[in-house]
Amino acid sequence: MLNPIILKLLIKYTQNIDEPQWHGYLYVVVIVMINILTxxxxxxYNHCIYKLGINIKICLMSALYRKSLVLSTNNETSVGQIVNLMSIDSQRVLIFLPFMSFLWSTPVQLILAMYLLYNEFGISVLAGVAAIALIYPMNILFIIYARMRQFKQMILKDQRMKIINDILNGIKVVKFYAWEMAFNKLIINIRNKEIRHLNVFSNLLNILQLPLESLPKMFNQLILVNVALNRMNKFFDLKEINPYVCREDSRLIVSIDNGDFSWDKTTDNTSFSLKHINLKISDGMFVAIIGNVGSGKSSLLSALLGEMEIMSGNVNIRKGARIAYVSQQAWIQNMTLKNNILFGKKFKPKLYEKVLHDCALIKDLQLFPGGDETEIGENGVNLSGGQKQRVNLARAVYSGSDIYIMDDPLSAVDSHVGQYIMTNIFDSKSGILRNKTRILVTNQLFVLPNVDLIVVLKDGKISSMGAYKQLLNNDNDFADLIKQYTSVDTNNNEDNDNNILLIIMKFLALNTIRQFGLRASKQVHKTLLSTILSAPMSFFDTQPIGRILNRFSRDFDV
Incomplete structure (x- = not known):
């Protein structure tokens, strides 16, 4: 605002030959200094505001991630929606922050500008004031309508990302049945609807740019951040799992008293539930949980971890006791085999070598081209089923926890490997975990004589509990279960193909910066989708799904 005033004085100086010459130099220096200072x-200001924005974005992403970990199982939330919230909506909050000052600075600038114009042109400036007075109500109407369009567009974007995520997770089935074109058509149809909403939204913004320059930009970002905040608030309001696991000092390290659990607390007898669960485990006990398929073995472990809805009863895990969980489906990260085992822990050479030996990984390391520094693909794509489970188990053993909760880790390994792991890891006399509390879900019969307590589940209830010989002699359910297991071959063969296929391919990325606008976005999205769906399986074996999803979410946020 100072520049016009100084410029006016400079013009007067050029018209007044009697004014001292140094005034002209002074006005020029003042104009230059004002521009430099501005x-x-x-x-x-931009540095501070973007630094603040990055901190806010990180906090939002962390809060969204923590929320996703405690969501109740009956919430209808897709992976695509969570990806969009973390990558797009949180970014819009960052982008909006520099425009916040427009909320107060623009009206002040208008008032000062009108005052200066009034001094120059007099009463005729009121015509401009009247035009702005008419423009503001129109802006408000446009904002309301554009916000509705933006909200519908984000719903379509969530649908599109959910379908893309499902395709990537089941890409082998898609390619096996040659469903690429069908899914391609489905996604393109959703994208076209999304583009139609985006077209209307963009036209409205162009109308806003006619009267003023800064206000439409601020209104644009205000609409986007408003939709983003509403979506995040809706996500944060979703129902969470009630934290029911107590961590109090107790003589027992794990205990459940009269526990009733369900996967969905709101339904009436429509979801699987555990009833009348009473379980008391002391320090160092080796507990085996057995039962038929669907009896509730994995659900009982989930109840101990606090992942089910508790209907009644109490669950307590001793205060300070560290828990290691080995899931039935091995969880492998896209990093080296060594880092998969260490999992952020300090490297201890002796313990590390001991864990590799006891988990029967020494021979496998000799077959890997890089030993334990071999890069493991996403979901352990270059490992066999047995190797993934043994790496999963090695991570838990290396953690040095107090309680080990394991969901049938021996199902994916050969019988002789299972015997080796039983002797070197689980056994109460010779195993590396002999002094730890072990809770093992298993259908392997050779394990049962070596455990301290056997828990037999049937239809979500504990039908019997005791030592091996005691149950074998006195319990009909246990004896029937043993007969059932011995009548069929329950051994799962481990994939012995240790030839590791490491295919490094170069994927030509599309040049998405060739032009801007909705037409470019539509064409690039169509081409990218077609390229991804037609890519060979080796591409999906080496590329993380999250990386591909980001290409379809944040990179296409027009």
């Missing part, structure tokens, strides 16, 4: 202040 640039410095704006640069400092």
């Amino acid at each position: 640039t410095i202040i704006n640069a400092h």
Whole structure:
């Protein structure tokens, strides 16, 4: 605002030959200094505001991630929606922050500008004031309508990302049945609907740019951040799992008293539930949980971890006791085999070598081209089923926890490997975990004589509990279960193909910066989708799904 005033004085100086010459130099120096000072202040402001924005974005992403971990099982939330919330909506909050100052600075600038114009042109400036007075109500109507369009567009974007995520997770089935074109058509149809909403939204913004320059930009970002905040608030309001696991000092390290659990607390007898669960485990006990398929073995472990809904009863795990969980489906990260085992823990050479030996990984390391520094693909794509489970188990053993909760880790390994792991890891006399509390879900009969307590589940209830010989002699359910297991071959063969296929391919990325606008976005999305669906399986074996999803979410946020 100072520049026009100084410029006016400079013009008067050029018209007044009696004014001292140094006034002209002074006016020029003042104009230059004002521009330099304005640039410095704006640069400092942008630096501070973007630094604040990055901190806010990180906090939002962390909060969204933590929320996703405690969501109740009956919430209808897709992976695509969570990806969009973390990558797009949180970014829009960051982008909006520099425009916040427009909320107060623009009206002040308008008032000052009108005052200066009034001094120059007099009463005729009221015509401009009247035009702005008419423009603001129109802006409000456009904002309301554009916000509705933006909200519908984000719903379509969530649907599109959910379908893409499902395709990537089941890409082998898609390619096996040659469903690429069908899914391609489905996604393109959703994208076209999304583009139609985006077209209307963009046209409205163009109308806003006619009267003023800064206000439409601020209104644009205000609409986007408003939709983003509403979506995040809706996500944060979703029902969470009630934290029911107590961590109190107790003589027992794990205990469940009269526990009733369900996967969905709101339904009436429509979801699987555990009833009348009473379980008491002391320090160092080796507990085996057995039962038929669907009897509730994995659900009982989930109840101990606090992942089910508790209907009644109490669950307590001793305060300070560290828990290691080995899932039935091995969880492998896209990093080296060594880092998969260490999992952020400090490297201890002796313990590390001991864990590799006891988990029967020494021979496998000799077959890997890089030993334990071999890069493991996402979901352990270059490992066999047995190797993935043994790496999963090695991570838990290396953690040095107090309680080990294991969901049938021996099902994916050969019988002789299972015997080796039983002797070197689980056994109460010779195993590396002999002094730890072990809770093992298993259908392997050779394990049962070596455990301290056997828990037999039937239809979500504990039908019997005791030592091996005691149950074998006195319990009909246990004896029937043993007969059932011995009548069929329950051994699962481990994939012995240790030839590791490491295919490094170069994927030509599309040049998405060739043009801007909705037409470019539509064409690039169509081409990218077609390329991804037609890519060979080796591409999906080496590329993380999250990386591909980001290409379809944040990179296409027009």
